[in-house]
Amino acid sequence: MRIALVILAAGKGTRMNSDLPKVLHPIGQVPMLAHAMQSGGAVSPERTVIVAGHGADQVARAVEEIDETAQVVLQEEQLGTAHAVDQARAALEGFDGDVVVLYGDTPFIRPETLERMLAARAQHDLVILGFDAADPARYGRLVMQGDQLERIVEYKDASDEERALSFCNSGIMTGDARALFDLISRVGNDNASGEYYLTDVVELARDSGLSVTAIACDEEETLGINSRADLAAAEAVFQNRARAELLETGITMTAPDTVHLAFDTVIGRDALIEPNVVFGPGVTVESGATIRAFSHLEGCHVSRGAVVGPYARLRPGAELAEDCHVGNFVEIKNATIAEGAKVNHLSYIGDASIGAGSNIGAGTITCNYDGVMKHHTEIGKRVFIGSNTMLVAPVTVGDGAMTASGSVITRNVESEALAIARAKQENKPGHARKLFDLLKAKAAKRAMEAK
Incomplete structure (x- = not known):
């Protein structure tokens, strides 16, 4: 079956009270639109069309980062959902297959649900996605007769009997592209809002003798986002789903509710994640690694058996090999830490390579930035870097070398050499007492003047 996706993403989202287009607000640290595109992408569409409106330039840039093959079309005036879908007509001209209509602000439709909708197309011309609502409130109701969808009734137009129904409309549908666009061309705007509603195609399809059905999904899948409160609720849904999936695959989280995951977080079996860990985008943690409490990771790779934290920060480009240790209050950025190396305490390692088996003492800093450019620090194998060492890049420390605390x-250190670069210590007898007495006298004088 040939599939095309049309994802509606034109809404301004007034209730979000934001300059950012609604569909670009993040869930799992990526735009909610990315979630909708991923769900739709699971059915292997030949074409994906995003209908943008408010902030179209921003939406187009985001779409290109998510899927450069997707096409963005503009809905200059927001005249209703049928009008929005109609903007994809030209982009799908000549397409012979089914169209699946999704919404950029409804990010949690499962791929399995879309597969069931497409399977239902074998017996029906148009398939609508519904859900049984715990509180139907003001949702449009789906009125069924057997497996046939008779009509969609808006709450304000529904009878008491129809309002008692709990089967509600999600707005998501699929049907043959040519038939769907033909139905849309006949939708009118004779309503209080003067808009062209996609729901009207159901009645038009029935009048044309077409078969229309509705299938049900979990209500959680149809969560739409219209406010910051909705966004917070959606983030909670995403996190709960992601945590549950990781637990099912054999990851240990001692306090799952405190672990925050990103859209693309990958964690291997038998990894241990302690409480209050935050994963930003682009993180892979291999099997058997340990991420200790209160650590923050983004754009990094942690290999098997490595230990990170507590209170560690791994920034983009951090690459940790097997069995290395990155300890408390350590920051790693754009650096490779080779097998068995240790950076255990209060250090910053940026734009650097650390060889296997090396030990980086507490308070070490790779001084990588000169105010204009970044420079690289190269530390060889089995190197011992003494505590409170400043490595002024570009600099190389050879295999088996040592630096004094x-x-x-500032200069390269050859292999197996000991580098000492600090001022000579001088002790001046009695000077501490004299200095304290002088400082106390000054403090007393200031106190008297303040009176």
Whole structure:
């Protein structure tokens, strides 16, 4: 079956009270539109058309980052959902297959649900997605007769009997492209809002002798986002789903509710994630690794057996090999830490390579930025970097070398050499007492003057 996706993403989202287009607000640290596109992408569409309106330039840039093959079309005036779908007509001209209509602000439709909708197309011309609502409120009701959808009734137009129904309309549908666009061309705007509603195609299809049905999904899948409160609720749904999936695949989380995951987080079996860990985009943690409490990771790779944290930060480009340790209050950025190396305490390692088995002492800093450009630090194998060493890049420390604590290393250190770069210590007898007495006298004088 040939499939095309049409994803409606033109709404301004007034209730969001934001300059950012609604569909670009993040869930799992990516735009909610990315979730809708991923769901639709699971049915292998030949074409994907995003209908943009408010903030179309921003939406188009985001779409290109998500899927550069997707086409963005503009709905200059927001005249209703049928009008929005109609903007994809030209982009799908000549397409012979089914169209699936999704919404950029309804991000949680499962691929399995779309598969069931497409399977229902074998017996029906038009398939609508519905849900049984715990609180139907003001949703449009789906009036069924057997497996046939008789009509969609808006709450304000519904009878008491129809309002008692709990089977509600999600707005998502699929049907033959040519038939759907033909139905849309006949939709009118003779209503209080003067808009062209996609729901009207159901009645038009029935009048044309077409078979229309509705299938049900979990209400959670149809969660639409119209406010910041909805956005927070959607984030909770995403996090709960993502955590449950990880637990099912064999990951240990000692306090799952405190772990925050990104859209693309990948964690291998038998990894241990302690409480209050935040995963940003682009993180892969291999099997058997441990991420200790209060750590923050983004754009990094942690290999098997590595230990990170507590209170560690891995920034983009951090690459940790097997069995290495990155400890408390350590920040790693754009750096590779080789097998068995340790950076355990209070250090910053940026734009650097650290060789296998090396030990980086507490308070070490790779001084990588000169105010204009970034520079690289190369540390070889089995190197011991003494505590409070400043490595002023570009600089290389050879295999088996050592730096003395408190050194400022500005020149390359050859293999197996000891580098000492600190000022000579001088002790001046009695000077501490004299200095304290002088400072106390100054403090007393200031106190008297303040009176």
